[in-house]
Amino acid sequence: MRRWNGWGDDTIDFPLPGGAQLFLEQRLGKPTPLPDASFEDVMAMVPPSRLPDHPLIVKTPSDRILHARGQSLPDWLALRSGKLGSFPDGVAYPASPDEVRALVAFMKDLDGVLIPYGGGTSVVGHINPPGTDRPILTVDLRRMNRLLNLDLESHIATFGAGASGPDVESQLRAHGYTLGHYPQSFEFSTLGGWIATRSSGQQSLGYGKIERLFAGGTMETPSGPLEIQDFPASAAGPDLREIVMGSEGRLGILTNVKMRVSPLPPRESFRVFFCPHWDSGCEALRKIVQSGIPLSMLRLSNATETETQLALAGHEKAVRLLERWLAFRGAGVQKCMVTVGITGTRRLHRTALKEASRIFREEKAVHAGRYLGRTWKEHRFRAPYLRNSLWERGYCVDTLETAVNWDRVSLLMAAVESALTAALVGEREKVLVFSHLSHVYSQGSSIYTTYLFRAADTYETTLSRWRRLKKAASESIVQHGGTITHHHGVGTDHAPYLVSEKGPLGINAIKALCQTFDPDGLMNPGKLVS
Ligand SMILES: Cc1cc2nc3c(=O)[nH]c(=O)nc-3n(C[C@H](O)[C@H](O)[C@H](O)COP(=O)(O)OP(=O)(O)OC[C@H]3O[C@@H](n4cnc5c(N)ncnc54)[C@H](O)[C@@H]3O)c2cc1C
The missing domain is CATH 3.30.465.10 (Uridine Diphospho-n-acetylenolpyruvylglucosamine Reductase; domain 3)
Structure with missing residues (x-):
């Protein structure tokens, strides 16, 4: 079953490997976990539904809790503390476009609010019900999956x-x-x-x-x-x-x-290279993408992310040996890991690997073979499960992302990282920050930053820590000319920053679209633009 207040299937765990706890304590200090509310505690807080009965609408407290929040860090804090604030008044699971149409008409007559819901994995507040006097219906599309x-x-x-x-x-x-x-x-x-x-x-x-x-x-x-x-x-x-x-x-x-x-591609493989430092890694990615080498993935971790990933991987002895070998080949403490995916025919595979390897050699990168690439593929969806284990120890983790042209990639990454690192200095709290580039274009790249910090002694203080961090990073992104989001979207968390890239006229054009398709303001109010 899916976890109601964390990530993923509750039969899957990703425990912190032995050395990882020490690694985190050295960087952030000893954590103290916050107490979690139980599902029963939250059930007792769900107010009566304001929706009249309808054959397609379910109003049980459990369905309403399970659709009340997404997966952002503030969502986690709300779920874990049990202080959710608002809930949808009901959840519908339509099985056809006709049923969706009927639900839209029903809510229109009621002057209610409709929230479309896919998997509820939003990390920016997309599906959270607003505080409003109007009845709220969440429409979960899971039955329309064929x-x-x-x-x-x-x-x-x-x-x-x-x-x-x-x-x-x-x-x-x-x-x-x-x-x-x-x-x-x-x-x-x-x-x-x-x-x-x-x-x-x-x-x-x-x-x-x-x-x-x-x-x-x-x-x-x-x-x-x-x-x-x-x-x-x-x-x-x-x-x-x-x-x-x-x-x-x-x-x-x-x-x-x-x-x-x-x-389906006849062949697919993932490989790992280590560049001696960030600049050589960036240069390799830029050259590869600008020469049109047909790879399916390029991901460059900066030195701190590389170090953290190796520390969290477990297998301490094997990692020590790998690091010794890499240092001997010229990729020492500043090394940056690059994961490369090649997908296509055998011939394309051979040519793409040959061409990419040539550029990596020019940048003095070391090819670490296919084992690490295979491991990456096997665990490609497992990393988010680590959030559960980190939370249980008392660490909060969040991510943010942007994109910018190549001439500002390194500058923007450094600016966001230092904004995050400095954000909790007033509280004498440390923040572990690292980044990678994972969606590269001829013109530039996305930058994806992860940050970890200790939970405070209350939920409220932990949330205010997150707010300071998020504000510092978002302002830094805007100031340095990045987009406020490359792929997470706007939701509520990025909405205040949208005007700086769209301009007032652009925002008015988006609002005019909302007015055309939804003149009564039924659809997911407060998200994207208010
Ligand atoms: C651990 C983790 C990893 C993630 N990794 C990535 C990643 O690699 N890449 C990435 O892009 N994002 C990632 N995300 C963010 C998130 O998964 C994406 O934003 C995703 O596209 C949301 O899909 P969903 O079905 O869960 O939508 P929801 O969260 O349910 O909804 C998101 C928004 O879409 C709207 N919506 C949903 N379905 C419909 C519909 N049928 N019609 C109209 N509107 C609809 C909702 O109203 C809401 O505004 C990650 C999130 C988590 C928690």
Whole structure:
């Protein structure tokens, strides 16, 4: 069963390896865990529902708790403390576009609020019910998870928008196809959520961000259904897909979606290289992507992330040996790990590896072989489970991401890291900060930063620590010309910073779209733009 106040399936654990506790204590100090509320405690706090009965709506306290929060750190703090504040008044699990349409009409008559819900893996407050006098209905699309059609000639698959990563891949693989979209939340996040937040998968370099994969579909809006046709390309004015992508539930509910799929690749491998330092790693990634070498993934960890990952991997003896060997080959304390994915025909595989290796050699990188790459693949969705173990010890972990042109990548990464490192100095608290580049483009790259800090002695103080950290990092991103988000989306947490990149006119244009599709303000109010 899925954990109600943490990450993932409750039969899966990722305990902290032996040396990791010491590693963290040395960097952050000894932690003290906060006490968790029980599910029963929270059940007792759920207020009576304000929704009238409806055959498609469930109003049990447990369904309402399970849809009350996403996966951001403030969401975790709310769930773990039991202080959730607001709950949806009911949850619907429609099985067809007609049922979605009926729910939209029902809530329109009631002057209520509708929150589209995919997998609830948002990390920026997308699906949290607002404090309002209006009744709130969360629409969970999980039953609309089927492959409805697979056009083998055009490579277009039509799915119910509630299909999760495993739903999508298992149904496509049965026909020899793949979507190739693997966000780290793959186990639970859904097609509708990926499109509505402009998600990016781990192999976006090969398969593309969701923008490249989403071909068209249907969105039920309070103003009626919006049909987007799946042309291979079109010059017929502005692209309506661009309106739907990133709409964050503000315009309507995606029901059926058409996705561009590919035949399963004959060969796929992941390998690890170590660059002697950050600059050589950046240079290698930039050269590789700008020369168009067809890799499916490139991920460069900075020196602190490399050190932390090796410390958290366990296998202390093997890691010591590896580090000695790498130092002997010129990749010492400043070494930066690069994980490379190659996906395609055998011939493409050979050529891509040869060309990429040539550039890595120019940058004095050491090829560490396929074992670490295989291990990365096996554990590609496991790292988030570490959040549970860290929490149990008393450590909080959060991530944030941005993107910027190559000329500012290193500058922005350093600025965000120092803003985070300095944010809790007034409290004499340390923050462990590290970053990687994982979605690279000819023009620039995303920057993904992870930060860990100790929980304070109360939930309120821990939340105010997080607020200081998030504000410092977000202001630094804006100040240094990065986008406020490369793939997590805006939700509530990034909304205050949106105007600095869209401008007042841009924000008004987004609000005008909301007004067109949802004149009465039913759809997910308070998210994206207020
Ligand atoms: C551990 C972890 C790892 C993550 N890794 C990644 C990653 O690698 N890449 C990445 O891009 N993101 C990642 N995320 C963030 C998150 O998974 C994505 O934002 C994802 O796209 C959300 O999908 P979901 O189905 O869970 O949507 P939800 O969280 O349920 O909803 C997100 C938003 O989409 C809207 N929405 C959902 N379904 C529909 C629909 N059918 N129609 C209209 N609107 C809809 C909701 O109203 C909401 O505004 C991660 C999150 C976690 C917790």
